[in-house]
Every structure is written in C-alpha cells, then in structure tokens.
Amino acid sequence: MVHGEAWTIKEFFVYPNEYIYWTIQIVMYPFMTGLVAGAFVLSSLYHVFGVKQLKDIARFSLVFSFALLPVAMMPLLFHLLQPQRGIYVMLTPHFSSAIAAFGIVFTTYGMIVASELWFVYRKYFVETALELRKVGGRTFGQHFRHLLYSILTLGAWDISEHALERDEKAVRVLAGGGIPVACFLHGYAGFIFGSVKANALWMTPLMPVIFICSAVVSGIALCMITYIVTMEIRKLIVAWKRKQYPELPSPEELKSAEVQVVTMTARYLIMFLILAITLELLDLIFRGYTAVKSWDILRSVIYGKDFVSIFILQYGIGNLVPFILFLLPRLTIRRAVVGTMLVLLGVFMMRWNVVIGGQAFSSSFAGFMEYRLPIWPGSMELYREGLFGALTVAVTPFILFWILTKILPVFDVKDSH
Amino acid sequence: MITRRNFCKKTMLLVGGLAIPLAAFELFDPKKLLADKSDNARERWVFLVDTYKCTGCGFCVKACKIENEVPYDANVTRTWVERYVITKDGRTFADTPKGARDGFTTGKIALGEGMFQEIGNEDIDKAFFVPKLCNQCDNPPCVQVCPVGATYQTADGVVLVDRTWCIGCGYCIMGCPYGVRFFHPVYHVAEKCNFCYHRITKGMKSACVDACPFDARRIGNIKDPDDPVTKIIMTERVGILKEEYGTKPQVFYIGLSKEVK
Numbered sequence: 001m002v003h004g005e006a007w008t009i010k011e012f013f014v015y016p017n018e019y020i021y022w023t024i025q026i027v028m029y030p031f032m033t034g035l036v037a038g039a040f041v042l043s044s045l046y047h048v049f050g051v052k053q054l055k056d057i058a059r060f061s062l063v064f065s066f067a068l069l070p071v072a073m074m075p076l077l078f079h080l081l082q083p084q085r086g087i088y089v090m091l092t093p094h095f096s097s098a099i100a101a102f103g104i105v106f107t108t109y110g111m112i113v114a115s116e117l118w119f120v121y122r123k124y125f126v127e128t129a130l131e132l133r134k135v136g137g138r139t140f141g142q143h144f145r146h147l148l149y150s151i152l153t154l155g156a157w158d159i160s161e162h163a164l165e166r167d168e169k170a171v172r173v174l175a176g177g178g179i180p181v182a183c184f185l186h187g188y189a190g191f192i193f194g195s196v197k198a199n200a201l202w203m204t205p206l207m208p209v210i211f212i213c214s215a216v217v218s219g220i221a222l223c224m225i226t227y228i229v230t231m232e233i234r235k236l237i238v239a240w241k242r243k244q245y246p247e248l249p250s251p252e253e254l255k256s257a258e259v260q261v262v263t264m265t266a267r268y269l270i271m272f273l274i275l276a277i278t279l280e281l282l283d284l285i286f287r288g289y290t291a292v293k294s295w296d297i298l299r300s301v302i303y304g305k306d307f308v309s310i311f312i313l314q315y316g317i318g319n320l321v322p323f324i325l326f327l328l329p330r331l332t333i334r335r336a337v338v339g340t341m342l343v344l345l346g347v348f349m350m351r352w353n354v355v356i357g358g359q360a361f362s363s364s365f366a367g368f369m370e371y372r373l374p375i376w377p378g379s380m381e382l383y384r385e386g387l388f389g390a391l392t393v394a395v396t397p398f399i400l401f402w403i404l405t406k407i408l409p410v411f412d413v414k415d416s417h
Numbered sequence: 418m419i420t421r422r423n424f425c426k427k428t429m430l431l432v433g434g435l436a437i438p439l440a441a442f443e444l445f446d447p448k449k450l451l452a453d454k455s456d457n458a459r460e461r462w463v464f465l466v467d468t469y470k471c472t473g474c475g476f477c478v479k480a481c482k483i484e485n486e487v488p489y490d491a492n493v494t495r496t497w498v499e500r501y502v503i504t505k506d507g508r509t510f511a512d513t514p515k516g517a518r519d520g521f522t523t524g525k526i527a528l529g530e531g532m533f534q535e536i537g538n539e540d541i542d543k544a545f546f547v548p549k550l551c552n553q554c555d556n557p558p559c560v561q562v563c564p565v566g567a568t569y570q571t572a573d574g575v576v577l578v579d580r581t582w583c584i585g586c587g588y589c590i591m592g593c594p595y596g597v598r599f600f601h602p603v604y605h606v607a608e609k610c611n612f613c614y615h616r617i618t619k620g621m622k623s624a625c626v627d628a629c630p631f632d633a634r635r636i637g638n639i640k641d642p643d644d645p646v647t648k649i650i651m652t653e654r655v656g657i658l659k660e661e662y663g664t665k666p667q668v669f670y671i672g673l674s675k676e677v678k
C-alpha cells in the first residue's frame with residue numbers, strides 16, 4: 001500500500017499522488033516544541049524579569065522544559081520514512097530549506113537549557129556530594145549518588161558567596177539569551193509551514209508569530225497543570241507526614257501559596273492567549289477580505305468541513321471557555337485545572353487545524369482529502385503515524401520529568417535562586 | 418571635527434565592516450549549495466504537450482509505470498492524464514481514475530470513494546484531456562525545501578532525487594504545487610517524474626513520448642534552436658501550469674484551457 005493511503009479519503013478531483021503525508025506526528029511536533037518554548041519562557045519570567053511570585057514555578061518549569069526537550073525531536077523521527085538517516089540533516093544541511101537549521105537551533109537551545117539548569121543546581125550538587133562524602137560505609141545506592149553528583153559538579157566545588165553570585169548572574173544571562181532562542185526555535189517551526197508557497201492555508205508571514213504566541217500559552221498551561229498536580233500530591237504527603245513532624249507547613253499554607261502562584265501564572269497565560277487569538281483572527285479576516293484564488297476552497301474547508309474542529313473545539317472550547325474561566329474572580333484550583341486542560345486542547349486543535357486542515361484540500365482546489373486517524377497499530381506504519389505513536393510522544397516527557405526529579409529536586413530546595 | 422583623512426578612514430572601516438556580513442551571505446547562497454547550475458550545459462530539457470491530440474488512452478501512464486518500476490497497481494504514478502468535462506450550466510468536472518493508467522473506460526466522472534457522476538452527452542459544452550508530469554521547474558521549490566539536498570537540479574535542468582540520501586520527510590511533496598511527488602512504495606523515499614533521465618541522456622526519448630500513439634507528448638532541448646520542440650515553443654502560443662507560484666515550469670501546453678487545475 002502507498003504511504004498515506006491507509007488514512008486518506010479523497011473526494012472530488014484530487015491529484016492521483018496526493019495523500020495526507022503529514023499526519024498526527026507533525027501535529028505533535030509543533031505542539032511539543034511549543035511546550036518546550038513556553039515552559040522556558042515561563043521560567044525566564046522569574047529569572048530575567050524578577051517576577052517574584054513565579055519563583056516556585058520557575059525552577060519547576062525549567063526542569064520540565066529540559067524533560068520536554070528530547071521529546072520535541074521524537075515526532076520528527078517517528079514521521080521520517082528513513083529515520084536512520086535523520087542525522088543527515090546535520091551532516092549535509094541544505095540551508096535553503098527551513099528544516100535544515102533544525103539541528104543547529106535545537107542543539108543551541110538544548111545547550112542553553114542544560115547550562116542554565118547546571119548553574120541553578122550547582123550548589124545543590126556540591127552540597128549533596130559533600131554530604132554523601134561524609135557518610136562512612138556507604139551503601140551501593142549512596143555510592144552511586146555520590147559518584148553521580150560529583151560528576152555533575154564538573155569539578156566546580158566552590159560554593160562561596162561570591163561564586164554563587166556569579167552563578168546567579170550566569171543564570172540570568174542564560175535565561176535572557178534563552179528567550180529569543182526559544183522563540184526562534186518555535187517561530188521557526190511556524191516558518192516551516194508558513195513558507196510553503198504551495199499550500200494556500202499555510203502560506204502567511206504571520207505563521208511564526210502565531211506559533212510563538214500559542215506556544216507560550218500551551219507551555220504555561222502545561223506547567224500550571226503539572227505544578228498543580230505535584231502540589232496536590234505534596235499536600236497529601238505532608239498531611240500524612242505531619243503526624244510525625246508537626247513542624248512541616250500545613251496543607252492550608254501550601255494551598256494558599258499554590259493558589260497565589262496559579263493566579264499569577266494564569267494572568268500571563270491570558271495575556272498570551274489574547275495575543276494569539278488576535279493574530280489568528282487577523283489572518284482569517286485578511287484571507288476573507290482579500291479573497292484570492294484559493295479563498296473559495298479555503299472557505300469551504302474553514303466554514304464547512306472543519307467547522308467543528310476550528311470554531312467549536314479550537315476557538316470555542318479551547319479558547320473562549322478557559323478565557324472566561326480564568327477571568328471570573330476568585331480563581332480556584334479546580335477551575336484552573338479545567339481551564340488549563342481546555343487551553344491545551346485548544347492549542348492542540350490549533351496545530352491540528354493547521355497541519356491536517358492544510359491538507360484537507362487538494363492543490364487542484366477542486367477536491368478534498370479527509371484524515372482518518374489510525375487507532376489500532378496493526379503495522380509499524382500505523383503505529384508511528386497513529387494514535388499510539390502520538391500517545392508515546394505525549395507520555396515520554398512525564399516519564400523523563402519523573403526521572404529528572406530524582407536527580408534534581410524541584411521543591412523544597414533552599415538556595416538563593 | 419571630521420578631517421578628510423579621518424573620513425576616508427571611517428568609510429573604509431564601514432565598507433570593510435559591511436563586507437564581512439555580506440560575505441556570509443555569499444557563503445550561504447543556496448544556489449551555490451545546489452548542484453552547480455552553471456549555464457555551460459548544452460541541454461535544457463523541456464516538454465511539450467499538445468492537448469488537442471491527447472485522447473486519454475493512458476498508454477503513456479502504463480509505459481511510465483513499467484519503465485520506471487513504479488508498482489503497477491499502486492495508486493501513485495509519475496505521470497497521469499486528467500479528463501475535463503465542462504457542462505452547459507458552467508460546471509467543471511475533472512477526474513483521473515488510477516491516473517488514467519487504463520484510459521477512461523466509462524463516460525461517468527469519478528468523484529472518489531467509488532462514487533460517480535453521470536453526465537449526458539447533450540449537457541456537455543466541451544471536454545478534453547490533459548497529461549501531467551513533473552514540470553522540471555526552473556525555480557523548483559522542491560529543491561529549495563529539501564533539508565538534506567537529496568533533491569537537486571542537474572545542469573540540464575532536470576530535478577532528480579537521490580534515493581540513498583532522502584530521509585523521507587515529505588517536505589518536497591508539500592512544496593510542489595503540482596502534486597507530482599509521492600513516496601515510492603518500495604524504496605520509501607521521495608519519487609517523481611524525471612523525464613526518464615536515464616534515457617534522454619543517452620539520446621533516447623522518454624518512455625511516455627515513445628508510447629504516445631498520437632504524438633501528444635514531445636520532449637526537446639530548448640537550447641537547440643533547430644529542435645522542433647523548441648521551434649514550436651518559440652513561435653507558437655503555449656501555456657504553462659500555475660504560473661502564479663513563480664516556479665517557472667518547463668512543461669509547455671498547446672491548447673490549455675482556463676478550467677485546467
């Protein structure tokens with residue numbers, strides 16, 4: 001069977017070789033990079049602009065951004081028909097292609113996040129390693145951890161006041177420099193689509209900007225929800241532990257801190273959400289107003305075939321409802337959870353409507369293609385480009401995050417950052 | 418105060434300073450990274466389709482599939498023939514069942530998913546066939562977007578795919594406005610018409626040209642003024658497809674109609 005035939009349904013006049021070639025994984029790709037970029041921008045708000053209220057979530061989102069990083073590459077590898085050749089993008093980059101710089105941008109960004117993390121956690125590495133060194137008769141586990149943390153210090157054992165100050169400065173610089181790179185990483189994903197002149201829906205210079213704004217929205221939303229979940233778990237643990245250690249903070253104290261952080265973060269989320277929607281609507285209005293040749297088919301896709309996924313799922317449930325939820329006074333945790341989930345759905349649908357919607361019509365402008373998401377992974381191809389492939393990509397960051405928090409504690413770290 | 422000496426010095430510095438970033442532009446000039454397109458090639462292959470002569474028999478599609486080893490029953494093809502039917506009430510119908518590999522065996526128009534539209538002969542204003550193939554664009558977006566340079570343009574104008582280097586990202590398929598590209602069902606890399614490069618470089622005609630019983634397809638070298646194809650393109654009225662994309666297609670059509678997609 002021809003690649004694409006399994007999930008494409010053609011209607012009216014479609015060229016014989018046209019299929020939906022970019023599927024769910026290409027929806028996941030901008031969605032995941034968006035989360036990476038958004039999480040990083042959120043953490044930078046604290047480090048660079050000193051938004052104090054975000055302190056708690058800043059460290060958290062930085063680690064999360066790091067956990068998300070390898071996952072931004074996964075959907076691309078899933079999607080390539082020759083994944084073993086993926087490295088060629090680095091070996092023979094053909095720079096007139098928007099994808100060619102991916103390796104470079106991605107590595108630069110990865111190094112920035114990694115080094116910022118290192119500076120943030122250096123003091124912790126040193127302290128833990130020194131502490132473990134003191135322990136006589138180490139168990140195997142302690143031995144391993146001692147070795148791990150000693151390596152992680154990279155030989156920089158100086159944690160004097162002065163050295164730490166320098167660390168802090170480095171973090172600020174990296175976080176500041178990271179913002180444009182994060183935006184670039186994602187705006188660049190937008191450019192990959194926006195520059196395809198053969199696709200009437202994709203081609204717009206607004207695409208990178210729209211992508212950046214919705215990326216920040218989704219990144220913040222994901223950090224919020226993960227933060228809330230971890231806080232809830234912590235509250236349970238604390239409530240249980242307090243029986244032995246009454247000096248621990250009470251669940252109520254934790255809760256008020258949590259609400260404060262969430263309210264504050266939600267404000268930034270709303271800001272970027274407004275920006276994203278404004279740009280998207282501008283794009284839509286502009287297309288309708290100028291009504292070039294492709295508008296007839298675009299209109300029948302936007303207002304006809306894809307009406308539910310664009311106006312109901314994306315703009316309605318994904319944007320408008322959370323907008324109202326967040327703006328109503330006295331934000332509660334429960335409402336925030338619902339709101340952030342819906343925001344994530346909205347951003348995902350936006351990616352979907354761009355990637356799949358852009359292939360919903362033939363370049364003949366006289367026919368339609370419909371994408372049927374393969375559910376059951378009956379073959380490797382159906383797994384990679386189907387629901388289960390997408391789920392694999394979606395759960396990986398959480399697993400990585402869980403592993404990372406074993407090494408880099410996200411909460412209850414007393415330090416100057 | 419600015420003395421002349423100082424002024425000259427500053428200007429030199431400015432020019433020198435500007436030259437460095439501009440040199441980077443030169444370094445990254447995508448044209449240079451493509452296969453060398455220097456103009457000393459003696460050939461520039463072009464194609465000429467006479468839609469008046471095409472009867473939609475599909476012999477070209479059959480010949481192409483066999484010549485270029487595109488699996489016969491796979492629903493992809495390097496070249497295909499489209500049928501257009503314009504009715505008296507101004508509606509346009511078009512189809513290309515299996516790329517017209519077996520010609521058009523019924524008067525009904527295929528609408529996809531096994532549905533057909535019946536049109537009575539008395540309702541038809543005009544009807545014609547249009548063969549399609551890769552346009553070997555002079556400004557090929559497929560070459561531009563390939564991230565690894567697996568798709569490239571030869572000096573004689575034909576766009577080729579390196580099967581050992583293509584990573585299968587599909588960006589070129591997205592980038593081609595004519596929908597001529599697909600993934601090869603056996604090699605799993607990008608695939609498309611290459612004017613039968615293995616034949617034309619040996620002095621033969623492409624398989625489809627040889628197979629066409631009505632002389633609707635012709636291939637030629639536009640750099641040779643005595644080539645009959647060149648003469649027609651230069652002296653008669655020919656059209657190209659989707660000019661608005663700026664791809665500078667090199668497949669020329671006689672008798673193109675506004676309904677052609």
Ligand code: SF4
Nearest residue numbers: 551552553554559593
């Ligand atoms: S017709 Fe398509 S595949 Fe052929 S050269 Fe032009 S853009 Fe490339």
Ligand code: SF4
Nearest residue numbers: 563583584586587589
């Ligand atoms: S599918 Fe192959 S030829 Fe096409 S852009 Fe990707 S790597 Fe290049």
